[in-house]
Amino acid sequence: MDEWFRRYDALAEAGDVAGTADLAMFPLNTVTDDGAGQGSARQLDRAAYLEMMGGVLAGGGGDLTMESRRTPYFLTGSLVVVFTDAEFTVDGAKQRVRYADLLVKSDGQWRFQTMVQGGWGGQAG
Template sequence: MEAAPVAEPYVPTDEDRASVEAWFREYDALAAKADIERLADMAVFPLNVVSDDSAGEGVAAQWTRERYVETMAQVMGGGGDVRMESVRTPHFLSAGLVVVITEATMTWEGGSTRTRYADLLIKNDGKWRFQTMVQSGWGDNLRS
């Protein structure tokens, strides 16, 4: 029996990269204004949310638009002057699927923190939309 041919990894075009960068510029601008409804417009629901809990166990959930808006309103609604600097590395699986790893530093008066997270973006009706969010530390909230 012959071995199946090995598919080469997708090589993104400059246009692919630019479209994801533009998507994140829009996302960041909306996040800076805490425009949660418009952020929700940039997603595909149900939205997969993957994390770990305080015991170190992996947890996954699917959020409706309503749950996303409610949760993000609590997370982003704190106000204050919070600045976020991000370095994103896209890993294209195809022309319509990209996993983006983000290294971010959030700074506010009196402190800062660093984080790493991943988003799966899918091309839907010709536009990028996020479909899966992966970040450590949310798991206890996902169990409810």
């Protein structure tokens, strides 16, 4: 898991949205809420993921660094839920976040299939 996330983080820090999409299993589930506490869930195909994450990873235009502490919980040998506490720094501004991912091992490769993080509801239209 550590090596998989090092790879994902390097792609994300480089703004390589297509590279992160190559590590996903589509359709990809996203679960979030908004500022009013309204929860939502949706499925993304690759094109929708590229559009959404393009604005997040590539659209910031600033210097991005990430520090993450991850705790995996293996449900089976091919299913793992990973809880992450992270700090993102963009152009010197720091933001702390907590999120969870469900990864699935298919054809010998780990792929993220579900992303859960609060606060994206206003962007998940």
